[in-house]
Each structure stands twice: as C-alpha cells, then as structure tokens.
C-alpha cells in the first residue's frame with residue numbers, strides 16, 4: 001500500500017487541472033502579449049483564469065496578479081507594503097513567529113534595511129487574536145502580515161477579525177492564505193483582506209504558479225523587472241498552462257469545499273483520536289480551529305526523521321513539519337514558537353490529508369505508527385533516560 005499523507009507540502013494534480021493545461025501547451029501556445037490571433041487566444045485564456053480566480057476569492061479580476069508561486073506572492077505583497085509605508089515614514093511591521101519562511105525571510109531582509117519587525121507570540125495552541133494585533137498597532141505601522149492557516153500545525157487564525165482591526169486602524173493587511181485557499185471559504189471583501197497570497201500546488205493545481213491579490217489602489221512594487229505583463233507589475237511571459245491549471249483546480253476545490261472539508265476532517269479526527277493513544281504524545285496546533293486535513297503530533301523520545309523513514313518503508317509519505325526545514329537539523333520554528341522544547345520538537349510528525357485519502361488508509365497508518373514509535377523508543381538513549389527517571393517526561 002502507498003499512502004500519500006503530505007498534502008500540505010504539495011498535492012497530486014487533479015484531472016480537471018491537467019485537462020485545463022494540456023490544450024494550452026500544444027494548441028493555444030501563443031504569447032498572451034502577441035497581437036495575432038494565436039496570441040490573443042492565449043490572452044483570452046489568461047483573462048478567463050483571472051476572472052475565475054477573482055470569483056473564487058471575491059475580488060475583481062484586475063486585483064489579481066499571477067506569480068511563480070506562493071513564495072513570490074508573499075515577497076511581493078510584503079515588499080510593496082513596505083515601500084508604501086516608508087514613503088510615509090512608517091516602518092513598523094507586525095507579523096507572527098510562526099509564518100512561512102517566504103514571509104519571515106522577507107521580513108528579515110526589511111529589518112536589515114531599518115524596518116522594525118514585531119513578531120507576535122502565538123501561544124501554546126498556535127494562534128493570535130485580533131486583540132493582540134490591535135494592541136501592537138502603532139502610529140508608524142505600515143503592514144500587518146499574518147497567515148490564514150499554519151502549514152505545519154494547521155491552526156486557522158481569526159482572519160476576518162484581524163482584518164477588521166487593521167481596517168479600523170488604516171493599516172494594510174496581508175495574509176498568506178496558501179494553506180487556506182481551496183480548503184476554507186475565502187472572501188477578501190467580507191474578510192477585510194487587503195492582500196492575499198495563494199499557490200496552485202496546494203489545491204491539486206500545478207507547481208510554480210501562484211496568485212497575489214491586492215486591493216485596487218494598492219501600488220505593487222516589482223520583484224521581477226522586465227516586460228509589461230500583469231499591468232507592469234510582474235514581468236515575464238505568462239505561464240498560461242499553469243495559470244489555466246491553477247484556475248481550474250481552484251474552481252473545482254471551491255465548488256466542493258464543504259463536502260471535502262467534511263470528509264477530510266472526519267479522516268483527520270480519526271487519526272488524531274488514534275495517535276493520541278500513544279503514550280507521551282501531544283497534538284500540536286489548535287484542536288478546534290484547525291485545517292480539515294492537518295494532523296501534527298510530537299512523540300517524546302524519538303527523532304521525527306527516523307519515524308518518517310520507517311513510515312516511508314511501510315509506504316506512508318508523511319512529513320516532520322515542513323518540507324522547507326527537512327534536511328536541516330534545526331527543529332521547526334513553528335514548534336518552537338508554540339513552546340515545544342527542542343528535544344520534543346525533534347520528534348514531530350505531520351500527516352496532511354486530502355479528499356483522495358480513505359478510511360482504510362487511516363486504519364493502516366494507525367496500525368503502523370504506534371509500532372514504529374515503540375520500536376524507535378526501544379533503541380533511543382533519550383527514551384531510556386526518560387524511563388529510568390534520569391530525565392523527566394515533558395509530554
């Protein structure tokens with residue numbers, strides 16, 4: 001059996017997305033900026049995709065900029081808000097300690113330029129409140145950037161409330177909605193969102209394509225310089241196949257959002273209930289306001305990497321947190337942000353599900369994982385110390 005349970009890292013492309021892409025590669029292959037009819041056909045597909053995406057998130061087509069992915073959209077949103085802010089002498093930015101690195105590393109760069117970046121603590125559940133944001137806003141705040149839902153631990157943040165606080169204070173609000181788009185209802189107008197990032201490959205669309213929504217009137221700063229594509233705000237020949245695939249996948253995901261969420265959260269809850277039975281384990285993230293597909297646990301006394309390898313040998317593709325931190329020895333900044341000690345943070349497992357997963361797969365995961373955890377604990381010096389009382393259990 002092979003089970004794919006790493007949908008927060010990326011998803012399998014849907015038939016709908018592939019079907020939307022194929023004709024763009026060999027039939028409608030024109031350059032959308034060309035004046036001839038082959039180019040104009042591509043321009044039509046581009047416009048249709050822009051309208052589809054706008055419909056899915058409740059904005060105008062001209063408020064959509066296609067990018068190379070969620071990372072680029074995050075970079076462009078944050079840099080744009082910073083440039084708008086500094087013109088007015090405002091250089092204070094509010095964010096959280098558990099954002100994606102596309103946000104955190106962009107903020108670090110701005111910090112070196114003299115911006116004052118304040119990362120709000122996320123507490124043990126991994127969330128921030130609108131009150132926290134309100135209390136942090138200052139006269140010189142130019143941007144609040146807070147993720148819609150966390151990619152590692154699945155917490156869903158109170159975005160409409162945070163947006164309201166920002167709107168009342170006249171501060172730009174950006175949200176990295178890469179984990180939320182296609183999975184949670186998004187309406188940028190109703191939810192008081194000024195800028196939003198999303199990415200095709202997190203909802204069964206293609207990789208290497210994303211969207212930056214920016215409310216009319218917000219002047220975007222170019223990250224990529226060159227031609228006048230995307231109203232001059234994002235140079236480079238539009239990737240029509242990818243854009244068409246993203247739009248088709250997002251539309252399909254949004255049309256089935258409630259039924260998918262119901263199905264996937266039932267699978268999630270089954271896994272959470274089963275894995276909670278493992279002694280000295282703990283669920284990470286908000287137990288209530290949680291992405292339908294996210295399961296994230298810490299198991300004391302083991303290394304997450306070893307757990308992953310042994311799960312993989314049993315045909316289960318999972319993650320220890322984020323695809324971006326695997327390969328580095330540092331524990332996840334997200335788990336540290338919710339207060340997990342280093343030793344505990346190392347023993348993490350993220351299983352991220354989608355509507356293609358089945359109940360039988362959950363049974364299999366629940367049969368295999370406890371055995372592997374026990375096997376690893378039996379060879380772990382740290383576990384020996386815990387059992388003998390040389391170290392004290394933290395979970």
Ligand SMILES: *Cc1c(COP(=O)(O)O)cnc(C)c1O
Pocket residue numbers: 008009068069070071072074100102147149150151176177178179199200201202208209210
């Ligand atoms: C995946 C992800 C990104 C990066 O998106 P890419 O399209 O892979 O660049 C950014 N933020 C979050 C929360 C993500 O999960």
